Amino acid sequence: MTPKKVHKISKDLVRLAKPVMDLKLLPGNPRRGNIDAVARSLEKFGQRKPVTITADGTVTAGNHTLQAAQQLGWTHIAAVTEDDDDQTAKAWALADNRTHDLGSYDDALLMEMIASIEADELLAASYDSEFVEELFLELGILDEDAAREQFAEKKLPEPDSLSHNVDLFFNASGSVIFAALAKAFNVRTGIISSALTPLKVEQMKRLAVHIGFVDNEFHDYDHDDHVGGIKMLQESRADQVEYATVRDVMTKRECSELGVQHLTLDEILDMAREVGELVENVIVIPKYDCISKIPDEFMLGYSLPSSYGVTRVPLESFAGRRIHLLGGSMQVQMDALRQLGESVVALDNNHAMMVAQFGQSYTATGKPELLDDLIAPLGLKGSNYGLQVGFSFAALTNAISLSGCTVNNRMVQNGSFDVDLAEVTDLQREPQGETDD
Numbered sequence: 001m002t003p004k005k006v007h008k009i010s011k012d013l014v015r016l017a018k019p020v021m022d023l024k025l026l027p028g029n030p031r032r033g034n035i036d037a038v039a040r041s042l043e044k045f046g047q048r049k050p051v052t053i054t055a056d057g058t059v060t061a062g063n064h065t066l067q068a069a070q071q072l073g074w075t076h077i078a079a080v081t082e083d084d085d086d087q088t089a090k091a092w093a094l095a096d097n098r099t100h101d102l103g104s105y106d107d108a109l110l111m112e113m114i115a116s117i118e119a120d121e122l123l124a125a126s127y128d129s130e131f132v133e134e135l136f137l138e139l140g141i142l143d144e145d146a147a148r149e150q151f152a153e154k155k156l157p158e159p160d161s162l163s164h165n166v167d168l169f170f171n172a173s174g175s176v177i178f179a180a181l182a183k184a185f186n187v188r189t190g191i192i193s194s195a196l197t198p199l200k201v202e203q204m205k206r207l208a209v210h211i212g213f214v215d216n217e218f219h220d221y222d223h224d225d226h227v228g229g230i231k232m233l234q235e236s237r238a239d240q241v242e243y244a245t246v247r248d249v250m251t252k253r254e255c256s257e258l259g260v261q262h263l264t265l266d267e268i269l270d271m272a273r274e275v276g277e278l279v280e281n282v283i284v285i286p287k288y289d290c291i292s293k294i295p296d297e298f299m300l301g302y303s304l305p306s307s308y309g310v311t312r313v314p315l316e317s318f319a320g321r322r323i324h325l326l327g328g329s330m331q332v333q334m335d336a337l338r339q340l341g342e343s344v345v346a347l348d349n350n351h352a353m354m355v356a357q358f359g360q361s362y363t364a365t366g367k368p369e370l371l372d373d374l375i376a377p378l379g380l381k382g383s384n385y386g387l388q389v390g391f392s393f394a395a396l397t398n399a400i401s402l403s404g405c406t407v408n409n410r411m412v413q414n415g416s417f418d419v420d421l422a423e424v425t426d427l428q429r430e431p432q433g434e435t436d437d
Contacts, residue, residue: 008046009046017078020075023077024056025066043124044124051078054081054084114127138288147310154332156399156403161403162403166347167243167345168188168347171190171213172190173192176207185397187397191211191214192215193215215348219259242281245283248301249263251287282298284300285300285326289317300318305328323345326347327348349396364399
C-alpha cells in the first residue's frame with residue numbers, strides 16, 4: 001500500500017519511498033545548506049530526485065532534503081540504497097557536494113531563463129526580487145580584461161582638440177615633501193582622509209600647500225572619520241577643499257569578493273549629500289551601471305586600471321557627466337581624457353611616485369622611461385627620486401595642456417615652470433622631523 005503523505009513524491013519515485021524515521025543524517029557532514037530553501041522547493045515542486053543512503057539508512061547525498069522533509073512533516077521520502085563501506089560513503093558525500101561547488105552559471109542565460117518564469121515559482125526556486133535585481137546589475141558589468149581593454153590604445157588627445165579646464169591633483173597620501181614638489185609644477189594636492197592628522201594639516205599649511213581633493217579609504221571606509229577629516233581641513237583653511245569622494249557603489253557580489261561592507265546606492269547618496277554640505281564637488285564612484293540613478297548634482301568617479309582593479313562599466317556610459325579620473329598611469333589617464341573629452345574635469349595621480357622607484361619618469365608619450373639621458377645635460381649624476389617625480393609632473397601637465405586644456409586654470413607651454421632644479425634634487429633629503437609620514 002502506498003504510504004500516506006507521499007503525494008509530493010514524483011510518481012516514478014514512489015516505489016523508492018522510505019520512512020523518514022528510518023533515515024539518519026551523515027555524521028560529521030561538512031556541508032551547510034539552506035534547509036528553508038530546500039523546503040520551499042519540495043513544497044512547490046515535490047521530490048523529483050531520490051536521496052542516496054547506505055544499508056543502515058545513513059544519508060550520503062541529500063541530507064538537507066531529509067531535514068527539509070522533516071520540517072514539512074513528511075513521513076516518507078524516496079531514497080536509493082548503495083552498499084558502500086564507510087570510506088566510500090564519505091567520499092561519495094564529498095564528491096556530490098564538490099561537483100556542485102565547481103559548477104557556474106552563464107549569467108545572461110540565467111537571466112533569460114529567470115525572465116520566463118512566474119514570480120511564485122521563482123520564489124519557490126529561491127530567486128527573490130532582490131537576487132534578480134542584483135543579477136541584472138551584474139549583467140551590465142564588464143569582466144576585468146574587457147574593462148582594461150578600453151585603454152589598450154593608450155593614445156594621447158589630439159593637440160588642441162579640447163578647450164576646457166582640468167583640475168590635476170597629486171594624491172599625496174600624506175607626503176608633505178612631494179606635495180610641495182607637486183605645487184612647484186602646478187599640480188594641486190589631494191590626500192586620503194585616513195592620512196589626515198592635525199600635524200599633517202599644519203605642515204601643509206606652513207608650506208602653503210592647499211589640499212583641494214580628499215579621497216577615502218576604500219577597504220575600511222569610515223564615513224564619520226571621512227567627514228571629520230574634511231571638516232578639519234575646512235576649519236583650518238576655509239574654502240580650499242573643492243572635491244571629495246564617498247565610498248564606491250558596488251553590488252553585493254563585488255562587496256563579498258572584496259570583503260567590504262555592502263552599502264546601497266541610497267545609503268551612499270545620503271552620505272554624498274552630507275559631504276556636499278562641506279565641498280562643492282562630491283564624487284560618487286559607480287562600479288555598476290547605476291549612473292542614471294545618481295543625481296546630476298554629483299560628479300562621477302571612474303577608477304582607471306591599476307593594481308587595485310578597474311571600474312568594470314563601459315567608459316562611454318560616463319560620457320556627458322562631470323567626471324573625476326581616479327588613479328592609473330599617465331598613459332591610461334590621457335587615453336581616458338581623449339575618449340571622454342570635456343566630461344573629464346579633474347583627475348588625480350600618484351603613479352608618478354611608483355615609476356620613480358624604478359628610476360623612471362613619464363615622458364612626452366606618457367610612457368615611463370629611465371631618465372639617464374635627460375639628467376646628464378642638466379649636470380646631474382645618477383638617478384634622483386625627487387627629480388624623477390618632478391619630470392613626471394611636467395610631462396603630465398604638458399600633455400594635458402597640449403590637448404588645449406588649461407591645467408588648474410593655467411596654460412603651461414614648453415615645460416615652463418617656476419622650479420628651482422637644485423631644490424628639486426634635494427627634496428628627498430629634507431629632514432625626517434619635518435613630516436610625520
